[in-house]
Structure formats: C-alpha cells, structure tokens
Amino acid sequence: MMETIIGKRVPRIDGPAKVTGEAKYTVDIQMPGMLCAKILRSPLPHARILNIDTGKASRIPGVKAVITGKDAWDVRHGFVETPRYPADQYVLANDRVRYLGEEVAAVAAVDDDTAMEALDAIDVSYEEIPAVFDIFEAMKPGAPEIHPVEIPDLIGDFKNIGGQCANSYGDIEAAFARAHLIRKDRFEPELRTHCYLEPQATVAHYDAAGILHVWTSGMGTFRKRMHLSRILNIPASRVHVHKSWVGGAFGGKIDLFSHEFCTSLLSMKTGKPVRYAAEREEIFSYFRHSQNMIMDFETAVDREGILLGQRVRCYNDCGAYRGSGVVLIFTTWGYLVLPYRMPALDYIGYSVYTNNPVRAPQRGHAAPKIRFAGETQMDMIAADLGIDPLTIRLRNARRPGEALPNGDNIRKAGLIECIRQAAEKTDFVRKYERNRALQKAASPIKHGIGMGASGYFTGTLIYPNNSAAVVKFNDDGTVHLLTGALDIGQGAETILAQIVAQELSLGMEDIQVVAGDTDATPVDIGSWISGLTLVTGNAVKKAAEDARNVLLASASKVLQAPSGDLEMRSRRVFIKGTDRSISFEQAVARHIRDNDGDPIVGKGYSRGLKKAEFGPSLKNAKGTWSESYAFDAQIAEVEVDTRTGQIKITKAFTAHDCGFPINPLLVEGQIDGQASMAAGQAIAEEVVVKEGVTLNPSFLDYKLPTVHEMVEAQYVDVITEAYEKDREFVTKEVGEGYVSGILGAISNAVANATGKWSTKLPIKIAPDKEEEE
C-alpha cells in the first residue's frame, strides 16, 4: 500500500522561515541607496485641482524626484476594465479629486524626514465642489455629479450609477400572488475592513538594463505585472514582479494601487531603488475597505416555507471610483441564488459613486452580506410560520446535480448533508427550542443558537485565467516545483508541494518550491479568486505526472520491464513485487545520457471553465461562472447579557463540503480565521466614516477580535470528492465561503437568545434598562 501525503495534516513548508523572522516581507527589503517614497493626499473630498507647484519641494536637498498627475500619461485603471465599465481612476489625480485622501503627488527622497518635508512644500490650489456621501442622496437626480457616466440600460431615474446588474427569471408576479407569506426587510451591514497585519508596501528598482523590478504586498504577481505594464507603458516582459512574503491580504491587496505606480515611476525617474510603506493610519483612512451594501429583500413563501420568489434590490456605495463594486453587485446575485432553490427572481443591484474612499473586495466579496440578510430573513420567515430553522433550510436547500439559474451545475454539492450534520452534531433543534422557551425567563443571561448556510464559487475567468507549472528533476533525484502561485498565508506552496509529493511518491523534504516570480515561474491565476487549489493544483498535478512518465520510461529501459509493472517509493523505482530497483538519481542520469542531454522537466497547465470563452456577464449575470462550488452549514452559539447588551460568541461549528481537503490542518486554519473574522463583523467591527473622514483609524478603535474574543471553532468535513492519481481532481474553495454562513448564524443565535432580530451589523442589543425608559 503506497503511503499518501494528500489529505494529511502536513505542516506548512514556509513555517521555519516565518517562526525565525527569516521571511522577508516587502517592508523588510533593504537595498543600498534605497530612497523613501511618500504620497501627498487630497485634504478635500471633492475639488478641482487648479494648480500644483512642486518647485519648492524639488529644490529641498535630498529630494530626488517629485511626480504629479502630469507624469502619469492620462492613463486610468480599474479593478474592472471593460467596454461597459471602462477604467475610471487616474493613478495620480489629474484635474480633480473625488475623495479625501486621493493621491495627488509623490516624492522620493533620501530619508523619511526629507520626504515628509517635501510633501509639506508641495503647494496645491484646490477649488472645492459640493460632495455627496450618502448613497441615496448620491442617486438623486440633483446630486453632485461624481463621474459623467451613463448606463444605457439603467432601470430608474438615478444619478451617479457606476454599475448595474439586473437579472430576472421565472414568473415573479405569480409567485407573489400565490404566496402564503411575504416578508419585506431591509438589511444594513456595516462598513468593515481587512486588517491585514502587514501594511501595504512596494519596493521598485528600475535597473540599468531598463527592467523594472517590483516587490509588492499583493495577491498575485501576474495580475500586478499586467497592470503595471499597462499604466507605465512598458512591455510586460520588462516588468519583473518578484515573490514577496505577504502578511495577510483578505482581498484588500488585489487591485493595482497608486502607491505601486508611484514607487515604480519614482524608481524609473531616479534609477534608484525606492520603497513606499503605508502607515496604519493611512490604511484605515485612505486605503480600500470592504464594499458595503444596503439590501432590500421581499420574499414570497408558501405555507411550508418553500421559497416561491424574491424581489431584491441592492445598493452598493463603491466610493469615488468603481473599484470592485460592479463585481460585487454581480456576486451578490450569485450568493443569493446559490444555496437555496429560488423559482422566480427579480434582482437589481446598483453600484453607486459617492465621495467616500474607494472599496475593494474583502473575503467573501458579497457573500457575507447577502448571506447575513438571507439567513436572517429565512429564520424570520420560519418563526412567522412556526417552522424550525433546520426544517426550513432542508426544504429549500439545493441538492446534488441541480442547475443554477445561469446553467452551472453544482454537481456533488454536499449542502443537505452539511445542514443535517451541523444540526445533529450541535444538538441544534433541542437547544434552539430550549433557548426560545427561556427568552422570557428571569435570568439576565440568555443563550442562543443559530444556523446559517452558504455556498461559494471556485475560480472563474478573469485575467490571468489559467495556471501552468513546471516540475524539474534534479540530478540527485529530488525535484523543484516552479509555480506562479503566491502564498499569502493560506499555505498555497505547501499544498502544491503535497500534490507533487503524492504524484512522485516523494517526501516533502524532496521538493523545493520556486514561486510567485513573473520571470522565473509560469503564469498563475492568483490567490484572490478562490480557484488556486483547483486550477493551479491540477496544473501542478499534470506537471508532476508528465515528469513521472519520463522518469518511469527511463527506469523501464534500465530494469527491462514495462512502465506499467513499475512502482515508486523512497526515491527509487521498483519492479512491482520484487526488490529489483534503480534510484531516481540513476533514472535521471540515464535519461540525460540516452537523450543527448535532455533533462527530465514536466510541464502542466490548467484553466478554469475550460470550454467557456468568457466569464459571467456583470451586466445581467448570464453565462457560466464557475465549475465547482463549495457549500457549508454553520452553527453559532452565543451568550447575551441583557443588562449590558454584551454579546459573547461561545462556539462556531462548521460542516463543510470543500471537495477534497488536500491538507486538513490548513483547511481548519482557514475556517478558524473566517469564524473569527465573522465574529468581529457580527458584533464589534465597524469603520466609522463621516463626510469622507474615517473617525476610528486604528486597531484600538476598530475593535477586531483579540485573543479574549477567540471563538471556539469545531468542524466536520463532508467529503464529496476523491483525489485520484492520474485523474483531474475536483476541489472546492475553502478560503472565503465560511465567513458567510456563520455571520447569519450569529445573527440568528442572538435572535434565538433575545427574541429580537437585528437587521443591521454590528448587532447591537439595547440594554434592558434603556428599554424601560
């Protein structure tokens, strides 16, 4: 029986570098003669730039370069750049600023102090223009215009609409006409933020040969290279994005950012290495937070609680530029229809420009918001109908083999099994009924249990769409894996090495990974679209198989036995059932000798949605989205002190179908982190922005979970797929989907404890005393 390494709790291969301080993050890079970059930001939320005088700043000794929008070739960029949604943001403000903190100029100087002094010496004349910060105010026809934009198929008489996604199917009128119950609720989650611990930073070095070397805290080097090449107007092959260790990202480091452009251009102007590192206060105040959204749900159900139809309107405040807002209003649709059957739908999502800072995706991109709303309303409906939360979910949950409204098949979806097991393992129904009975009891401490379910896509088609990998044998019989994957903490390098180890029957110590370098490694889909294990994993698997086939052919010649009679273990090839063998080392040497010096190099590649030309339409949600969907059911238990309104999340249970877990230790780590992030979002976290100004720009005031708010996390794995050698494997994402069901579960648990629903996040329970007044 061959030993397997797939499915094992293998410790991460980058562990030693991380526990010794050896891992070099972008901010740790030091180079001789390196200059310091700083960015001048707009002090106003909406203004015309009349003039920028950089003369005085340029003359300060030690200042090496000053750049403004004039140096930026009138180039715009965007998270989405399509004919419908053309890029809308200048890399440095041109004639206008649209949010407080927008980048206006940048300097490179010999040290921090000189750079700061130079920023102070730049004289910018602004003419302030009226600004708008409230989403519904911004939509009014008389609101200040933020961009002259027109959506040709716009539904409604609205202004400042940056994007619209509309999708309807089924007979919605009939669904509402025959409904037993119709519920209308508005849900308003807070503005939240990533809190990646490593601040955003970039180091750029334009060398004497005209190559731009970049190290940047991102989520995929190939996407950064594409953007940098375009905005700097230099060929992609002359932009070398190196691997950087990344100190957390959670969606907040995908886009191209102004500081990456500025640092690069400052290096090109000076010929020196330049470093920019953001301060935490800058990140809280001016960098991209999560997208926020207000959601109106009108839901029709029959007597049994079966969903008949839904009218949903979502309003996303994308800030001063589109950012990922137009994607969010599409994914909102996706997570609306993914977990439960919805026979008729009338959906419109609007992404609205305001003078707030720009937004980015954050872990789950729409799913946490939409599942908070959907799961909370489902429990409200269940309560109205006198059905328990388990039964109503089992009646509506999608079953294996079902097709989504866009035609995607959810194949071996384990949602029903997740819901069943989650309920069973937590004694859900009994606790739920008991807590409900105790809502009116005298004790000020109330207990609650709640359920939420969710699904998540596993990769789609957005550049770079595909991954490739190379596995090359070394003379000693070990291998190097070349992959463009970037490990942002999730353990990408480790699971890819496990796949190679499995296919070649090697130990983890026999594999060295070269990763995330646009010059040295093949293209990679990136660590930001939840498709890495599926797409890159299969590319790596094929590369290892390719190398193995050549190795076995060589061994077959030496051993004079057909390849099919051979097996590999302990870096040797054996004839099955005998002790006749040769080492990998000998087989490699023999192959090189017999083939004019040709070494053994395996190549593999993979693309998500192989047959599709395009990804889904952001305009109407039509077209294929993903070929694999993950599902989960989650249970939260809470304790509420009704005297103080304090909520404590005591347990988070996750039943998940992530396909095949390559490394359960890493899967658990992803779930723990998501349960913790959801716990923070449910009861404490909120970025407070007033008129474009962030009022709580620090960890102290943002209140993300500390060790005292640790949530006890438990899991059960509902495995619906297998890993088979020589066959493509189907895995499902595990890094984003599990932040959503639990958010709904917490909301429902608080309602189970107190009898009161919260339609806003963070959940705030008014202390009893205030209620009596």
Added chain:
Amino acid sequence: MKRGNVKNLEKEKCSGKIITLTVNGEERLVAVEDRDTLLDVLRNKLSLTGAKEGCGTGECGSCTVLLDGQPVLACLMLAVGVVGKKITTIEGISAGGKLSPLQTAFIDHGAVQCGFCSSGMILSSTALLSANAKPSRQDIRKALEGNICRCTGYNKIIEAIESVKDQK
C-alpha cells in the same frame, strides 16, 4: 513619525550619539538619534527585521521583543532608553539554528499563517513559559492579549502553546 508631526522638522533633528545595545547576547555599537525607537534601530540599523511594524502605535504587538526577558513593544521604546538591558529578538530564539520547542509547535499546530504576527506571538509566549511553565488557558490569553492575529482566530496558537506546556 506621524503625519501630523512633520512641521518644524529641522528643530526636531538632533545630533546623533553612539550607544551600545546588547542584542541576542552580542554587544552592538550603533549610531542613533534620541528619538529613534528600538524598533527602528533593530530593523534599519541592525537588519533584524523579524520584529515587524504593524501599526507603529503600540496596538498590534507585531514588534514585540524581550527586554531582560519581559515582552515589550519595540515601537514604543526609545533605543537610548534600553542601553544596558538584554534585548532578545526572534532571531535570538533559535539557538545554534535549532528551532525552540515553541517555534516547532507553532509550525506543527498550524499556528502560523501569514506569519506577520508570529515573531511577536512567539516572543510573548516564550516569556510566559519561562515565567510560568504550566500556564492556564486564562494565563495564556492574558499573555497574548496585546498580540493581534487576523489569520488564525487564535485557536491554533493557543493549541501550540498548550502542547509545549504539556511537554514540560
């Protein structure tokens, strides 16, 4: 240095001085200004970049180092104030290139994800375990309350520390 404090920098610039710091058992001569934080000096003058700056204002714990065995926030300490004290950074924890049992436990239990908080977490828990070989879960929470981790939810960090405690 925060944005709000940039006025009159000239007046703030002061002449440097040379001090001796005892870092990871070695005496190091460094030229500093009075206002240089210990974190600046460790990272920028001694190339000990294991201590991280996550916030620069004493809120996240990523810059934790040990001062005479006690965890402190290097971003809030002035370098000139720690002369004569024994400074231990993450680079000084694995003696002779061998990982400490705690470092190994962090890896084996999945207590490391992005790794940016790991130096601080390991130093805070190293100090805890040397003062109290059998800490309760409450003791562990108390010791780590100044160290933020966004990736792990803390569960596996606590597991890792408890596994080392149980070995002792």
